[in-house]
Amino acid sequence: MPIEAFASQNCSIARTLSIVGERWTLLVLTELFLGRRRFDEIQAERPIASNILSQRLATLVEEGIAERHRYSEHPERFEYRLTDKGRELLPVQLALLRWGDRYMAEAPGPPVESIHTECGHAFEMVPTCSHCGEEIKPKEVRAELGPGASPAQRERAKRRGERRERERERAA
Amino acid sequence: MPIEAFASQNCSIARTLSIVGERWTLLVLTELFLGRRRFDEIQAERPIASNILSQRLATLVEEGIAERHRYSEHPERFEYRLTDKGRELLPVQLALLRWGDRYMAEAPGPPVESIHTECGHAFEMVPTCSHCGEEIKPKEVRAELGPGASPAQRERAKRRGERRERERERAA
Numbered sequence: 168m169p170i171e172a173f174a175s176q177n178c179s180i181a182r183t184l185s186i187v188g189e190r191w192t193l194l195v196l197t198e199l200f201l202g203r204r205r206f207d208e209i210q211a212e213r214p215i216a217s218n219i220l221s222q223r224l225a226t227l228v229e230e231g232i233a234e235r236h237r238y239s240e241h242p243e244r245f246e247y248r249l250t251d252k253g254r255e256l257l258p259v260q261l262a263l264l265r266w267g268d269r270y271m272a273e274a275p276g277p278p279v280e281s282i283h284t285e286c287g288h289a290f291e292m293v294p295t296c297s298h299c300g301e302e303i304k305p306k307e308v309r310a311e312l313g314p315g316a317s318p319a320q321r322e323r324a325k326r327r328g329e330r331r332e333r334e335r336e337r338a339a
Numbered sequence: 340m341p342i343e344a345f346a347s348q349n350c351s352i353a354r355t356l357s358i359v360g361e362r363w364t365l366l367v368l369t370e371l372f373l374g375r376r377r378f379d380e381i382q383a384e385r386p387i388a389s390n391i392l393s394q395r396l397a398t399l400v401e402e403g404i405a406e407r408h409r410y411s412e413h414p415e416r417f418e419y420r421l422t423d424k425g426r427e428l429l430p431v432q433l434a435l436l437r438w439g440d441r442y443m444a445e446a447p448g449p450p451v452e453s454i455h456t457e458c459g460h461a462f463e464m465v466p467t468c469s470h471c472g473e474e475i476k477p478k479e480v481r482a483e484l485g486p487g488a489s490p491a492q493r494e495r496a497k498r499r500g501e502r503r504e505r506e507r508e509r510a511a
Binding site for chain 2: 170172173176177178179180181182183184185186188189190193194197200201202203208211212213214249252254255256257258259260261262263264265266267268269270271272273274275276277278279280281282283284285286288289290291292293294295296297298299300301303305306307308309310311312313314315316317320323327
């Protein structure tokens with residue numbers, strides 16, 4: 168179930184978080200990306216309680232992010248595979264990984280390396296611009312209201328701009 | 340305070356989530372990236388309770404992700420600015436945004452557009468390989484143990500590989 172307080176915001180980040188914004192959900196996704204698709208495999212890697220893992224997997228299936236496949240008939244057992252919609256969450260994982268490798272890994276280095284199979288090398292994800300192809304650096308991004316902005320969001324943006332203008336005049 | 344169950348995992352994604360993996364923390368970061376740095380500005384945009392906003396801002400400051408700056412003396416008022424460590428979280432935000440714009444935006448389109456100020460155009464973040472510069476597609480990534488993998492992680496990976504091998508033989 169999407170978390171209503173987030174799903175109801177007119178914001179693509181909040182809405183994404185309403186579905187996959189729970190820590191364990193994001194880590195269960197990590198496991199699926201790492202090819203560990205079975206309940207026992209995931210539990211062997213992560214200190215996650217069975218009821219939480221079941222719930223998180225059920226959420227991913229409900230939201231069309233993963234699919235349940237039977238891999239054994241006797242006993243009946245299932246594994247979970249990412250759908251295309253789920254695989255589209257790879258950039259979220261690579262971005263979390265990049266920051267963690269930089270700021271949270273211990274001295275020997277990261278515990279996992281990502282290999283780009285097309286070129287065969289370990290890589291770090293570089294965020295680039297879909298228009299010019301250059302790397303997106305944090306100070307080179309500006310937000311503008313998009314076509315889906317609500318009247319209230321437009322009004323607040325206008326008032327914020329006016330207030331900033333007055334502050335600049337007062338400071339000058 | 341980092342969440343211990345996540346900080347204690349030998350995984351860069353889990354450790355990142357131990358600090359910024361709470362939904363409101365990620366949305367407060369969104370506000371700071373959007374240039375809304377003041378308590379009142381953030382609360383005008385988001386349905387967030389004052390005590391939660393205070394806590395999340397305090398966490399970001401404690402972790403060196405944001406800094407508190409006084410912008411008014413009488414009355415004394417502070418705003419919050421991202422540090423370099425905080426700005427390095429931009430790819431996480433752009434990745435969440437990209438997925439949300441694709442899967443969660445309503446018919447008129449996204450409420451916010453990101454402009455790459457270097458080229459002047461609206462963009463979507465494209466994840467690329469730091470080695471070859473090509474776009475990273477979900478099926479072109481493989482994970483390998485890195486230098487910081489623990490002996491237990493190595494042992495589990497080995498056992499997993501052996502089991503997969505046996506299953507392939509049985510299926511053949």
